[in-house]
Amino acid sequence: PEAPVALSPTVPHPTIGYVFRPGTVVGYLGAEIVVNRFHQRSPDRDEVDVLVLGDSVVAGTNVPEGANVGAVLEQATGLRVATIACDGWAPGNLLAYVEAFGTFGASKALLVLNTHDACSVMGENYPALPEVVSDQALRDIADLLALLGAEGVDVTILLHHEATHPEDRAGDEAILALGAMPTHFAPECYADFIHLAAAGHAALADVLAHAQDP
Numbered sequence: 001p002e003a004p005v006a007l008s009p010t011v012p013h014p015t016i017g018y019v020f021r022p023g024t025v026v027g028y029l030g031a032e033i034v035v036n037r038f039h040q041r042s043p044d045r046d047e048v049d050v051l052v053l054g055d056s057v058v059a060g061t062n063v064p065e066g067a068n069v070g071a072v073l074e075q076a077t078g079l080r081v082a083t084i085a086c087d088g089w090a091p092g093n094l095l096a097y098v099e100a101f102g103t104f105g106a107s108k109a110l111l112v113l114n115t116h117d118a119c120s121v122m123g124e125n126y127p128a129l130p131e132v133v134s135d136q137a138l139r140d141i142a143d144l145l146a147l148l149g150a151e152g153v154d155v156t157i158l159l160h161h162e163a164t165h166p167e168d169r170a171g172d173e174a175i176l177a178l179g180a181m182p183t184h185f186a187p188e189c190y191a192d193f194i195h196l197a198a199a200g201h202a203a204l205a206d207v208l209a210h211a212q213d214p
Contacts, residue, residue, distance in 0.1 A: 009033075009061070010086065016096040017122050020059075020086055027061020028087045029195065034065055038101055041083045042070055047105040049079040050212055051153070053094050053144075055117035057160050058085035060201055062191050067198040072205035077212075082106065091140035092122030098144060103151045110208045113141070113175050114160040116194060133174040141178065156211045158183050160204075163190040183207055 009025040010018040019039035027033050036044035041059060052058055052070050060068035066075075070083030082104055084097055091113075103109070121136045148155050157180040159172060176182065189200030196204060 009035075013039075013096075013100075015100055017093050018086070019097070027059065029056065029060075029062035029191075031061050031064050033061055033068075038082070038104075039086075039097075041068060041085070042081060045080060045082070045104070047080070048082040049106060049108065050077075050081045051103065051106045051109040052081060052083050052085070052112070052208065053109060054085040054112035054160075055089045055114070056085070056087040057114060057195055058083060058112050059087055060196065061087055062195055063198045063201055067201055069196075069201040069204045069208065072202050073208050076205060076209050079212075085112075088117060090117055090120040090122045091137050091144060095140050095144040095147065096122065098147055103148065103153050106153055108212045109148050109153045109155045110211060111144070111155055111157045112160050112204070112208075113157060113180060114162070114194065115172055115175070138174055145178075157181065158207065158211065160194075162194045163187060164193065181207075181211065 009021055009027050011021045013019045020035040020041065022035050022037050022039065024032060024034050033041050036042055052073065058069055068083065070081045074081040084094065086093065115133065121134055145155055157178055159175050159180040159182045161182060161184040183204065185200050185203045189196055189203050191197040
């Protein structure tokens with residue numbers, strides 16, 4: 001018999017660009033993940049307490065169910081967490097997601113940015129070694145923060161550093177100017193130069209747990 005055709009973990013979306021396919025899929029970084037009807041790697045809920053927004057670092061498609069940052073944060077705090085993230089998403093994708101699906105009644109959002117996907121513009125490939133956050137990306141971040149604020153969501157921004165990250169990287173300046181809190185973890189927390197292993201997701205969840213405290 002012929003081998004089954006592997007489905008892409010994402011499907012097109014008319015305004016967001018692409019989203020995770022609902023159901024059980026194998027993510028781009030190799031782990032089997034469960035995706036709810038809102039295209040989140042989270043339990044299926046209409047209302048939550050906290051949004052965690054980001055790109056592949058937050059999506060964690062290299063770690064198994066229960067080990068990704070959203071799941072660990074929920075286990076640690078007892079809060080209902082929605083992970084709004086997908087591999088390769090730019091700030092414009094996050095903005096379009098919130099415009100399409102809303103904030104699910106959350107009172108807090110934790111936005112995790114880095115100078116890779118945060119440098120990029122929705123629908124465009126980002127450079128191999130991005131150094132400067134584009135004007136469009138900055139506008140998308142500003143619009144995202146304004147939209148969340150208008151919905152009464154308190155936002156904390158984190159700047160995720162690479163495993164070997166020069167502290168003076170030019171692309172960080174614009175993100176730090178937004179009031180972002182820089183984060184960096186021990187080498188064993190990284191699965192590669194930027195993505196986190198399970199230990200890194202636990203470490204990031206600990207940072208986020210303290211960041212969302214009143």
